[in-house]
Amino acid sequence: MRISGKAGLAVTGAAIGIISVALVALGNPANMGFCIACFIRDIAGAMHLHTAPIVEYVRPEIIGIVFGSFAISVIKGDFNPRAGSSPVLRFIIGFIVMVGALVFLGCPLRMVLRLGGGDLNALVGLAGFAAGIAAGCFFLSRGFSLGRASKESPLEGVAFPAINVALFIAFLAVPSLFLFSESGPGSMHAPVAASLLAGLIVGIAAERTRLCMAGGIRDMILIRDFTLITGFVAIFAFALIGNLITGRFSLGFAEQPVAHSAHIWNFLGMFAVGLGSAMLGGCPLRQLIMAGEGSGDSAMAVLGMLVGAACAHNFSLAASANVGPGINGKVALVIGIVLLVAIAAIVTERNRRSE
Amino acid sequence: MKEIDCRGLGCPEPVIRTKKGLKESPDGVDVIVDDRAARENVPRYAEATGYKAEVKQEGEAWRIEIRR
Numbered sequence: 524m525r526i527s528g529k530a531g532l533a534v535t536g537a538a539i540g541i542i543s544v545a546l547v548a549l550g551n552p553a554n555m556g557f558c559i560a561c562f563i564r565d566i567a568g569a570m571h572l573h574t575a576p577i578v579e580y581v582r583p584e585i586i587g588i589v590f591g592s593f594a595i596s597v598i599k600g601d602f603n604p605r606a607g608s609s610p611v612l613r614f615i616i617g618f619i620v621m622v623g624a625l626v627f628l629g630c631p632l633r634m635v636l637r638l639g640g641g642d643l644n645a646l647v648g649l650a651g652f653a654a655g656i657a658a659g660c661f662f663l664s665r666g667f668s669l670g671r672a673s674k675e676s677p678l679e680g681v682a683f684p685a686i687n688v689a690l691f692i693a694f695l696a697v698p699s700l701f702l703f704s705e706s707g708p709g710s711m712h713a714p715v716a717a718s719l720l721a722g723l724i725v726g727i728a729a730e731r732t733r734l735c736m737a738g739g740i741r742d743m744i745l746i747r748d749f750t751l752i753t754g755f756v757a758i759f760a761f762a763l764i765g766n767l768i769t770g771r772f773s774l775g776f777a778e779q780p781v782a783h784s785a786h787i788w789n790f791l792g793m794f795a796v797g798l799g800s801a802m803l804g805g806c807p808l809r810q811l812i813m814a815g816e817g818s819g820d821s822a823m824a825v826l827g828m829l830v831g832a833a834c835a836h837n838f839s840l841a842a843s844a845n846v847g848p849g850i851n852g853k854v855a856l857v858i859g860i861v862l863l864v865a866i867a868a869i870v871t872e873r874n875r876r877s878e
Numbered sequence: 879m880k881e882i883d884c885r886g887l888g889c890p891e892p893v894i895r896t897k898k899g900l901k902e903s904p905d906g907v908d909v910i911v912d913d914r915a916a917r918e919n920v921p922r923y924a925e926a927t928g929y930k931a932e933v934k935q936e937g938e939a940w941r942i943e944i945r946r
Contacts, residue, residue, distance in 0.1 A: 738889065
């Protein structure tokens with residue numbers, strides 16, 4: 524089946540919205556059927572990379588997304604091992620994107636799911652996200668580019684998906700290797716099989732349709748194209764319907780699950796995610812998908828997010844639910860945004876001169 | 879016809895370069911891409927702006943001929 528264009532994106536978005544609500548019903552934290560940032564953070568905790576006891580779990584959704592993307596890209600001929608487009612800069616940008624997401628408490632996908640649950644703080648986040656993407660478009664239209672990737676060996680392309688499979692096997696075979704939360708969001712999860720299946724479905728569908736939370740807004744700004752935004756809108760609509768049906772919809776700013784109302788920091792957190800995603804060529808979900816398709820550059824961005832998540836908790840950068848970020852998080856986020864703008868400006872200027 | 883080499887570039891750069899290319903050469907351009915997403919996005923952009931786009935396989939890349 525060839526799914527592409529707006530219809531495919533609408534179906535994919537609808538499926539993600541419904542699956543996300545189902546995962547919450549099966550045990551995932553509220554408005555967190557999927558959260559790429561939170562789940563990578565939980566994996567970092569499970570792997571002893573940080574020691575925040577409430578956010579440790581090997582999330583099969585992430586593994587499923589990467590493997591689903593890998594498998595379908597091999598089957599459909601999309602698998603394309605490549606790397607070499609500023610890998611270290613991508614690592615750093617991925618790191619900063621994760622810090623921004625953990626100040627807001629969610630990746631762009633969870634932001635949409637939070638909106639579908641009635642969390643108005645996510646609306647502030649969306650404003651910041653759109654502003655960040657607009658800033659990214661400013662640089663992109665003036666020649667920002669992280670450079671060309673070149674072809675790599677199949678082994679290089681398979682390496683990252685293989686690491687995910689190895690992690691999953693270790694998780695099933697020797698769970699004592701990992702840390703698992705006994706309370707908090709990390710302790711809340713759907714059954715392993717359901718989480719893995721959900722990840723696989725989303726990985727396959729997102730690979731086929733090129734679904735991207737940042738790409739939708741970016742294409743609207745840059746080329747007045749409304750194709751990718753279709754998926755974004757469909758996720759929101761179906762998460763909203765699902766939450767209304769299952770009685771999980773609660774409109775307002777206060778008392779929202781795993782969220783806070785420090786508006787300026789919600790805005791700035793997602794601004795960093797928007798700008799960073801525009802620079803990386805896709806949101807955190809899209810980075811996982813492209814890493815599955817064999818992109819070593821996207822794998823570096825994902826590893827940057829993993830290390831960023833570990834640092835976010837080791838150095839108290841992540842916001843606390845209902846409270847917001849502490850001083851460390853605020854300072855780190857401002858430095859992160861300054862760094863992103865500096866990288867974008869330096870690269871853009873250098874490209875402009877070499878033209 | 880003006881040729882824009884977008885091999886090795888990921889989204890959204892091929893589309894942005896196509897947009898710039900068409901501004902400079904309004905009669906049309908040839909865009910070479912080797913990224914599947916770009917192979918779909920560049921013709922979509924061209925068609926949305928009133929051009930015709932034809933995609934031809936060239937080894938491991940595609941040549942997208944954009945014409946009025």
